[in-house]
Amino acid sequence: MIPWRSASFGGMQGLDLPSRKARTRKLAIESAALPPRLLMPLRRYGGGRAEIRVQIGQQIRGGEVIAVDAVDVPLHAPTSGRVRAFAETPEPCLEIEVDGDDLMLEPSPLAGGLDAPPEAIRACLRAAGLVGLGGAGFPTATKLAAARGVDCLIINAAECEPYLTADERLLAERSPEVLAGVRALAQATGARRVVVAVEDDKPEAITALQTAADDDIELHLLPRIYPSGSERQLAALVTGREVPSGQLPLAIGVLCQSVATAWAAGRAVFAGEPVTRRIVTVAGAAIDRPGNLEVRLGTPVGELLRERGLDPSALAELRLGGPLTGRIVRDHAAPIGATTAAVLALAGAEAVGSEPEQPCIRCGACAEVCxxxxxxxxxxxxxxxxxxxxxxAAHLGDCIECAACVWVCPSRIxxxxxxxxxxxxxxxxxxxxxxxxxxxxxxxxxxxxxxxxxxxxxxxxxxxxxxxxxxxxxxxxxxxxx
Ligand code: SF4
Ligand code: SF4
The missing domain is CATH 4.10.280 (MYOD Basic-Helix-Loop-Helix Domain, subunit B)
Structure with missing residues (x-):
């Protein structure tokens, strides 16, 4: 259990958590090894399942479309190999036997690049299979189309949960690529103001951004407080305007996108690469060699744990995502999906959710940090x-599911x-x-x-x-x- 203190800033209340980022924040991004098999998750935003577009036994190359969801967002093969099976466990997925040759389709960047019209950029991002990599995986092209003419595009670089450093490393090492994607997203919406919002405890990322950005992009420093990276809180912190109850940031003319999404958007528009990989922080005390890894989507989490030296006897809890909002997994075959920002192998007192629930003692700590x-x-x-x-009626709809209340609850409810x-x-x-x-x-x-x-x-x-x-x-x- 990580200790906590309540915190507030500019009308926002939340949590002051130890960052637990020291082990990985200075580690350069490394490529994870190609696993022998990939399990491509077919479940899509909203619970629907993508329709498979390949045959069992078919030989495929990286970048080929293997499935398409209900809103025409495709899923691409991350490398070359043979389609081996459809599996229902650990979740509905398509199994690819990796051949190790890593043959990829010829990439085709968007003609005209930033000069292309907004609808062509949105179509390019849809064809690349881009979904929100920092959140729930909502299709990016759909979100951009709904945000046409928005006042302000905010790139969410807060990364406010403990342990997570994938976005920080992306900015520290690849700011020019991220900002190219930011400009593509701005062009796709027509946003007049473009802001990259980053917590003020990330000096390397901030210096890289300052070096790469021109006058067209503002840098906004956020206090280190959880959950400054939630869309509603972020919109309020950057613009000074509250998002009305029951509405989205779009209601005040704001669109939020994550750093990872911006990076992938830049790769899609300027390099013609579909979404087949992402940066994942692998951390936790049960891991011998933590790091920030560039991972092919569909890689079973057990492969990453093996590669980075998991101590199985120390492992108390395995989480995909952050310690507050991530989900506990028990099956090491669980695949890395487009929204998996971290793999946390927590040991001992780091484990979050294993204590039995007790009755509410009305201490009020949850309300203090909500x-x-x-x-x-x-x-x-x-x-x-x-x-x-x-x-x-008590505004359950305004709950942003940040889990700050769960974190502080002494009754472990x-x-x-x-x-x-x-x-x-x-x-x-x-x-x-x-x-x-x-x-x-x-x-x-x-x-x-x-x-x-x-x-x-x-x-x-x-x-x-x-x-x-x-x-x-x-x-x-x-x-x-x-
Ligand atoms: S009630 Fe919802 S918004 Fe409030 S702290 Fe809990 S999870 Fe976060
Ligand atoms: S923090 Fe837990 S125990 Fe305390 S009032 Fe909230 S729900 Fe009850």
């Missing part, structure tokens, strides 16, 4: 009592699980309400149609009767005349 100014203990009680509507369950329940009820409303409208339309048909039938009957009566009258009149 950056969204919520009452986490109240949300927890409402959700456990089955009152998701009550939690919704898995609050984040509660909030996700509550949001899921609210979304389910919302969908059920919308479906009931659609059914009501369908019923009303059907009733109205039946009523119109009844009226039309009655009118037709009446007209028929009138015609018969007229014919009878004419016949009688002819009979009486004769």
């Amino acid at each position: 950056p969204a100014w919520l009452q986490p203990q109240l949300l927890h009680q409402l959700i456990r009592a089955g009152d998701a509507e009550g939690a919704g 898995p609050l984040l699980d509660d909030y996700r369950a509550g949001k899921h329940e609210l979304a389910r009820r919302d969908a059920a309400r919308r479906e009931a409303e659609r059914a009501r409208l369908r019923h009303e339309r059907r009733q109205a149609r039946m009523e119109r048909e009844r009226e039309a039938a009655a009118a037709a009957r009446k007209a028929r009767l009138a015609r018969v009566n007229a014919a009878v009258a004419r016949a009688r009149s002819r009979t009486s005349e004769s």
